[in-house]
Amino acid sequence: MSLDGPHSLTPDERDAVEELLFRMADDEYVAAERYIEWQIFAPTLESDLALSNIAQDEFGHARLWYDLLQDMGYSEQECIWERDPATWTHSTLVEQPFEEGDWADAILRSYLYDTAENLRMEALVDSSYPPIADRVAKVLAEERYHREHAQSWLERLTGGEHHEKVQAAVDRLFPYALTLFAAGPNEDAIVELGLRTENLDDLREEWLEIVVPFLESLDLTVPEPDEVALPEETGRDASHTDAWFDLYEDFTHTYNELELEEPIRLRGEG
Amino acid sequence: MSMDSGAPLGSDACAYTDYTPGEAPEEFPKTGEGATGVEAEIWEALYEVQDPEMPVSVVDLGLIYNVEVDGSKAIVEMTLTYTGCPARDMILNDVRCAAMTASGIDDAEVNLRYNPPWNVNMVTEQGKEHLREFGLSV
Numbered sequence: 001m002s003l004d005g006p007h008s009l010t011p012d013e014r015d016a017v018e019e020l021l022f023r024m025a026d027d028e029y030v031a032a033e034r035y036i037e038w039q040i041f042a043p044t045l046e047s048d049l050a051l052s053n054i055a056q057d058e059f060g061h062a063r064l065w066y067d068l069l070q071d072m073g074y075s076e077q078e079c080i081w082e083r084d085p086a087t088w089t090h091s092t093l094v095e096q097p098f099e100e101g102d103w104a105d106a107i108l109r110s111y112l113y114d115t116a117e118n119l120r121m122e123a124l125v126d127s128s129y130p131p132i133a134d135r136v137a138k139v140l141a142e143e144r145y146h147r148e149h150a151q152s153w154l155e156r157l158t159g160g161e162h163h164e165k166v167q168a169a170v171d172r173l174f175p176y177a178l179t180l181f182a183a184g185p186n187e188d189a190i191v192e193l194g195l196r197t198e199n200l201d202d203l204r205e206e207w208l209e210i211v212v213p214f215l216e217s218l219d220l221t222v223p224e225p226d227e228v229a230l231p232e233e234t235g236r237d238a239s240h241t242d243a244w245f246d247l248y249e250d251f252t253h254t255y256n257e258l259e260l261e262e263p264i265r266l267r268g269e270g
Numbered sequence: 271m272s273m274d275s276g277a278p279l280g281s282d283a284c285a286y287t288d289y290t291p292g293e294a295p296e297e298f299p300k301t302g303e304g305a306t307g308v309e310a311e312i313w314e315a316l317y318e319v320q321d322p323e324m325p326v327s328v329v330d331l332g333l334i335y336n337v338e339v340d341g342s343k344a345i346v347e348m349t350l351t352y353t354g355c356p357a358r359d360m361i362l363n364d365v366r367c368a369a370m371t372a373s374g375i376d377d378a379e380v381n382l383r384y385n386p387p388w389n390v391n392m393v394t395e396q397g398k399e400h401l402r403e404f405g406l407s408v
Contacts, residue, residue, distance in 0.1 A: 060354025
């Protein structure tokens with residue numbers, strides 16, 4: 001089954017497409033907002049550049065998905081700048097603030113997130129919604145080095161004096177990472193319509209099969225996934241931790257201060 | 271597109287634009303060869319639009335995927351080398367303005383496509399020559 005473009009969807013199909021797009025776009029956007037905090041604090045010039053570059057990729061991918069929401073009638077303001085922060089559906093993993101100077105957190109988060117991101121994209125290659133399927137190959141090509149970057153740093157940070165920091169990041173972030181696979185209200189429809197060709201439980205299993213052995217190979221202890229209580233706020237049902245509301249206020253500050261009628265465009269694109 | 275000239279091509283570390291070689295899909299790059307009339311004029315105008323960071327035409331870079339004319343309106347389909355391109359709106363506007371210089375055209379629509387995903391083998395021979403002159407080894 002293949003759906004057409006944005007204009008021939010039934011209301012139920014539309015709800016499912018929107019939920020899928022907002023989850024993806026919000027994840028990428030908020031992850032990038034947090035990464036850029038490292039732009040001037042990363043431990044080497046190369047990693048300053050790497051983290052800013054990864055953030056730039058994620059902003060680019062967020063834009064791909066917000067563009068498709070705009071094709072469905074939303075404006076950029078409605079998607080980002082004037083959107084009620086209590087309606088965003090990113091996983092609460094990506095909104096967590098970094099403990100001061102905790103590079104291990106940034107690296108581990110990137111590893112957990114980008115591994116999940118890769119699996120999600122692979123499950124969209126054959127999406128029944130062509131505008132999504134058409135964009136996936138480009139994203140997959142740009143994501144590969146994110147995982148390589150995170151993995152090589154994890155190997156470097158473990159086994160020595162920083163090992164405990166990484167372990168603390170695993171303990172803190174792992175429950176939040178599981179919210180990546182928490183369902184939203186239209187999850188059944190997303191799978192039934194073939195918008196995503198795998199359900200979240202299967203994606204979670206595949207993710208665990210990758211991340212658990214890798215982290216254990218670095219002598220890290222990973223919590224037993226089925227015994228981990230999901231955080232009260234998963235993000236997927238628009239519930240969020242306090243840190244998100246602070247972050248939202250920060251990144252919309254300039255927009256609000258300038259009182260722009262619409263986001264600034266270079267040379268006034270028409 | 272963005273990269274430091276002299277950076278090793280095909281290096282995994284150069285991330286702005288993926289220069290690792292891929293296959294150029296059949297029918298790409300599209301250059302307007304064989305186009306006639308107003309469409310040919312539009313292709314010619316697009317040849318004048320350069321990437322903001324290097325003196326290479328967007329046509330030679332292989333970024334233009336289709337040109338069509340509907341009455342007095344031009345419809346251009348194009349891609350970007352990199353999804354995080356910070357000059358996206360600028361390039362789209364340059365392409366739109368160029369398309370509108372063709373005779374009888376008073377409006378132009380530029381649509382972004384990411385399929386097939388762009389790769390460096392979609393640069394034309396002439397484009398590669400220009401990139402070499404600019405200091406990149408392709």
